[in-house]
Amino acid sequence: MLGVYLDTLRQRSALVHNITNNVTVNDVANMVLACGASPIMSDGPEDVYDITSICSGLNINIGTLNSITVEAMSIAGRRSAELGHPTLLDPVGAGASRYRDEVCARLLSEIPFDVIRGNVSEIKSLAGTGGTTKGVDADAADAVTDQNLESMVTFAKSFAAAHSCVVAITGAIDLVADADTCYVIRNGRAEMSRITGTGCQLSGLLAxxxxxxxxxxxxxxxxAVCAMGVAGEIGWTFMQPGDGNATYRNxxxxxMYHMTGEQLDEWAKYEIL
Amino acid sequence: MLGVYLDTLRQRSALVHNITNNVTVNDVANMVLACGASPIMSDGPEDVYDITSICSGLNINIGTLNSITVEAMSIAGRRSAELGHPTLLDPVGAGASRYRDEVCARLLSEIPFDVIRGNVSEIKSLAGTGGTTKGVDADAADAVTDQNLESMVTFAKSFAAAHSCVVAITGAIDLVADADTCYVIRNGRAEMSRITGTGCQLSGLLAxxxxxxxxxxxxxxxxAVCAMGVAGEIGWTFMQPGDGNATYRNxxxxxMYHMTGEQLDEWAKYEIL
Amino acid sequence: MLGVYLDTLRQRSALVHNITNNVTVNDVANMVLACGASPIMSDGPEDVYDITSICSGLNINIGTLNSITVEAMSIAGRRSAELGHPTLLDPVGAGASRYRDEVCARLLSEIPFDVIRGNVSEIKSLAGTGGTTKGVDADAADAVTDQNLESMVTFAKSFAAAHSCVVAITGAIDLVADADTCYVIRNGRAEMSRITGTGCQLSGLLAxxxxxxxxxxxxxxxxAVCAMGVAGEIGWTFMQPGDGNATYRNxxxxxMYHMTGEQLDEWAKYEIL
Structure with a gap:
């Protein structure tokens, strides 16, 4: 019965502020438009206070960072929280550099995020429990599997409790948890990881x-996590001979542009633990 | 008889300097290439004086701003004017933040733009006549319609006279005016607004x-405004089942890549008031 | 027998650090993924030392420059060399501005690049032999042709010897040379130059x-140079009526996503001089 949240989104047409990386920013904006919302992608420290103030929510993605954009993230995140807007962190590459870890620590200390979405290595890194981030992709050794599902659900709930947020740990099996409840989601396709920025797009969609x-x-x-996976499954049915990762991206x-709430309900595959 | 301007563009292959936002910069570059020109996308203050000097025109788009890019805009714009190169301003999101308004005021005071292109809310904001910019899209309350067409044509001509420029106010109905003459253009499709950066692409095309x-x-x-709308109409005829905003963008x-001057003349829908 | 290098790449799945321009960064990332490697696109001075340290190679592209990204290039390039990682320079627009020339001179003095890849005007500009860079595209007057092939092969070998590197001079005819040996490659299609960033994509592929x-x-x-040209030839076979430069890009x-080493060997057209 998750389709109702997509239906509501299409009716309300939320304006969403995204401070994201320069690699996937265009795809994020088109994904936000595809789901019925409107994106603004401002990342200048002088600009973001006002921009976040006219939006309904904020998506902070640390995929590419410098001292200017980090300042913008801090200003926008604090303002968004002050206004009670839903605010999301995508800690791209957490654990891959000291700078990313410092920025995550700073943002987590300043901003009460409503949702944190990352791959399992990034979330483990934020939790300080020995994730082995290798760049911006999750390490296979960290993956959520049927074998470690129970302990990973416990980890997700504990992380959500510790950060007073909802956590989305996405991969072949996705976990979406607050302190008490965990959705275990099995939509999507492995080929999605061969496209740059499907995680970033999901964060824009989620915001x-x-x-x-x-x-x-x-x-x-x-x-949102189901919808991204379902979009990957439906999109795949339109692939033609010769199509590869660039066309699959589109x-x-x-x-997502054509997805209805009813369709999301038909295709969604999840259980609640 | 607007097709001749496209034919001339394809023959001359102009080199065009674009300082644009990091969201849609790739699409702008491909649109500039599609119409037969060559893009250079330099936005570093140390780099832009020389780059603008070797180009034939300059496109300044304020979609994403920071202190570095604003400095580059100022340097490039003044140099372009000094050389007598056609220079365009796309005031993305004017009215949405104080910083955008300050930057617009600064650039307008420093640079005699030949063309200013924006949606109606942005242009009203620049005119100080109560546009209600909500983010980077025009407010429906501001739209040019058959009902307010006469007064909007007067507004466009007055704006052009006040700024000694040509103004392009684009939306469902497009107005292109100088102080005396206004083209009222009815090409394009509503679905173009579901793609990020069609306005930015038009500014690159226009430059x-x-x-x-x-x-x-x-x-x-x-x-140029007709050509963008015609490209939207022709592109739509190639849409297949399942295609959405990402494919429509392409x-x-x-x-535009295949458009001839003759085709532009056949498809263009406009009157002159 | 170049296919073996693609097969090896697909088996090893290298992590590649790219500091590239904001115009084509998304396409570069998808091209790196298409060939079986994994991209990281970090360009913040605080971030790049650690990021380059966990990668296997580095691609520096100067397409859009400012003082922040230049600092990142310097830090990353020196670290990459220290670790003995293959390191590539793409001197986009060398000769088009004093700043680009200064940055190239600085990077060449600090970093022992393994490969330098550019169009003929850019490489001539680096060599100080009167290239006539016009923006980011090669000048027709500089082109490698069957008429000047012998002297251009000599030039390429001399450049490689002087810089103790491999040089890739790409255009209608591509030259890949070290001090002693030059591959003369005749893959690709002229239409590739109507897409923004095919050169940048090649540099990501090459890295x-x-x-x-x-x-x-x-x-x-x-x-890599053959593979890019072959991808352009194979991609063209899938073009449909109405397809232009945006679709051709994909x-x-x-x-490249589907290319095998065997296919590369079948399609590659080169001689060794």
Missing amino acids: SFISANSSSILEATAA RIIDA | SFISANSSSILEATAA RIIDA | SFISANSSSILEATAA RIIDA
């Missing part, structure tokens, strides 16, 4: 879902 | 048209 | 090839 469904953060997060955004 | 047709700024601007650029 | 084949830099560079990356 859109929670901006329009701010009183149901856990469920809206689960809906097919996924296109699939 | 290309005026760079190659510098003695006919008004007509070349009208031609189809529009592809349509 | 991936040499990262995974660090003991065969010359051959791996020749393989078809080239898609073609």
Whole structure:
């Protein structure tokens, strides 16, 4: 019954502020538009206070960082929290450099994020429990599997409790948890990891879902994570001979563009633990 | 008879300097290439004086701003004016933040722009006449319609007179005006607004048209605005089941790639008031 | 017999650090993924030392420059050399501005690049032999042709000897040379120059090839240059009526996604002089 959160998003057309990386910013904006929201992508320290103030939610993604953009993240995040807007952190590459770790620590200390979304290595790194981030992709050794599912669900709930947030740990199996409840989601395709920025796109989508469904953060997060996986599955059905990762990127955004709440409910595969 | 300006552009192959935002910069570059011009996208203060000097025109787009890029805009814009190169301002999100308004005021005071292109809310904001910018999209309450067309044409001509420029106010109905003459253009499709950066792409296209047709700024601007709408209409005819905003983005650029002056004349829908 | 270098790359899945421009960074990342490597695109001075340390190779592209990114290039390049990682320079627009020339001179003095890849005007500009760079595209007057092939091969070998590197001079005819040997490559299509960033994509591809084949830099560079041209040829076979430069961009990356070493060997057209 997650489709209702997509329907609500399409009706409300939320304005979403994204401070994201320069690699995938265009795809994030098109994904936000595809789901029915409107993106603004401002990352200047002088600009972001006002921009976040006219939006309904904020997506902070640390994929590419410098002293200017970090300052913008801090200003926008504190303002967004002050206004009670749903605010999301995507800690891209946490654990891969000391700077990323310092920025994450700073942002987590300054901003009460509603949702933190990352791959398992990034979330483990934030938790200080020995994730082995190798660049911006999760380490296979960290993966959520049927074998370690129970302990990973416990880890997700503990992380959510410790940070008073909803956490989305995404990979072949996705976990979306608050302190008490965990959605275990099995949508998506392995080929999505061969496209740059599907995680970033999900964070933009997720920020859109929670901006329009701010009183149901856990469920809206689960809906967004399912929707991204379903878009990957539907997009794949349109692939033609010769199509590869560049075309698949477009097919996924296109699939989100046409997705209805009813379709999301039909295709969503999850259990609640 | 606007097709001649496209034909001239394809023959002259102008080199166009773009200082644009990091969201849509790639699409802008491909659109500039599609129409037969060559893009250079330099935005470093140390670099732009020389780069603008070897180009035929300059496109300044304030979609994402910081102190570094604003400095580059100022240097490049003043140099471009000094050389008499056609120079365009796209005031993305004017009215959405004090910083954007300050930057617009600074650039307008320093640089005699030949063309200013924005949506109606942005242009109203620059005019100080109560536009209600909400983010980077025009407010529906500001839209140019058949009902307010006469007064909006008067507004466009007054704005052009006040700024000694050609103004392009783009939306469902586009207005391209100097102090005396206004083209009212009815090309394009509503679905173009579901793609990030169609406005930015139009500004790149427009800078290309005026760079190659510098003695006919008004007509070349009208031609570029028609051409973008026509590309949206032609691109739509190639859409397949399942295609959405990501694929439509490519189809529009592809349509410009193949467009001839003759085709532009056939498809263009405008009146002159 | 260049296909083996692609096969090795696909088996080893190298992590490649790219400091590239904000115009084509997304396409570079998808091209790196298409060939089987993993991209990281960090360009913050505080971040790059650690990021380069966990990678297998580094790609520095000066397409868009400011004082922040230049500092990042310097730090990353020196660290990469210290670690003995294959390191590549793409001197985009060398000769088009004094700043680009100064940055090239600084980077060349600080960093022992393994490969330098540019168009003929850029490489001539680095060599101080009167290239006539016009923006970011090669000047037709500089082009490698069947008429000047012998002297251009000599030039390429001399440049490689002077810089103790492999040089890749790419255009309609590509030259890949060290001090003693020159591959003359005739793959690719003229339409590739109507897409922004095919050169940047090639540099990302090339950095991936040499990262995974660090003991065969010359051959791996020749393989990457052939592979890019072959991708352009294979991608073209999938073009449909109405497709233009935006769709062709995707078809080239898609073609690389599916390319095998065997296919590369079948399609590669080169001689060794």
